[in-house]
Amino acid sequence: QVQLVESGGGSVQAGDSLRLSCAASGRTFSSYAMAWFRQAPGKEREFVQGISSSGGSTFTANFVEGRFTISRDNAKNTVYLQMNSLKPEDTAVFYCAARMGMVLTTKEDDYDYWGQGTQVTVSS
Numbered sequence: 633q634v635q636l637v638e639s640g641g642g643s644v645q646a647g648d649s650l651r652l653s654c655a656a657s658g659r660t661f662s663s664y665a666m667a668w669f670r671q672a673p674g675k676e677r678e679f680v681q682g683i684s685s686s687g688g689s690t691f692t693a694n695f696v697e698g699r700f701t702i703s704r705d706n707a708k709n710t711v712y713l714q715m716n717s718l719k720p721e722d723t724a725v726f727y728c729a730a731r732m733g734m735v736l737t738t739k740e741d742d743y744d745y746w747g748q749g750t751q752v753t754v755s756s
Contacts, residue, residue, distance in 0.1 A: 634745040636657050636728045638724030646720055648754070652713040654747060656726030660740075661709040664733050667743065667747045668702060668713045670724035670752075677727070681739040682712065694721050696722075725749040 635657035640650060667682035681702040682691045690702055699718075704711040706751070711728060729743035737743075 634660075634664070635728055635745050636730060636745055636747035638726065638728045638747040638750040641726060641752045643753040643755065644718055646718060646754055647756050649714070649716045650718065650752060652715065652726055652728075652750060652752075654711045654713075655711045656711070656730065657752070662706040664745075665733055665736055666702075666704060666711040667729045667731075667736075667738075668711075669727045669729055669740065671673060671749075672721070672724040672725070675724075677740055679740070680726070682736045682738065683711065684736055685733075688737060691738065693738075715752070718752075720754050720756050722756050723752060725751050743744075 636646045637655045640652040654727045668680040669677050671677040672681050683702045699716050701714040727749045728747040730745040
């Protein structure tokens with residue numbers, strides 16, 4: 633069983649930055665592809681960014697292209713999401729997710745493990 637715990641959320645103003653962290657348990661973190669999803673009020677959960685198990689490949693949703701950067705440190709069992717130029721429409725609960733395998737996917741159902749989420753609120 634993989635345990636994921638997100639942190640780093642908060643309330644900021646438009647244009648500000650935040651860095652989210654996701655700490656994973658276990659000794660097999662390097663075997664998992666990781667992703668960040670978000671769920672805004674009244675909307676479905678959506679893919680934000682994903683990263684392969686090695687960190688060599690990433691995939692980014694169009695709505696955060698150029699603003700968000702996913703990264704991972706396998707030695708620390710941690711994945712990060714650096715968020716710059718935040719917009720009010722970024723307001724959501726952000727979730728860390730993991731799946732066993734090398735192949736990146738944006739499909740929610742392909743991920744096996746989920747954190748509890750961290751709230752990001754961006755005011756204008």
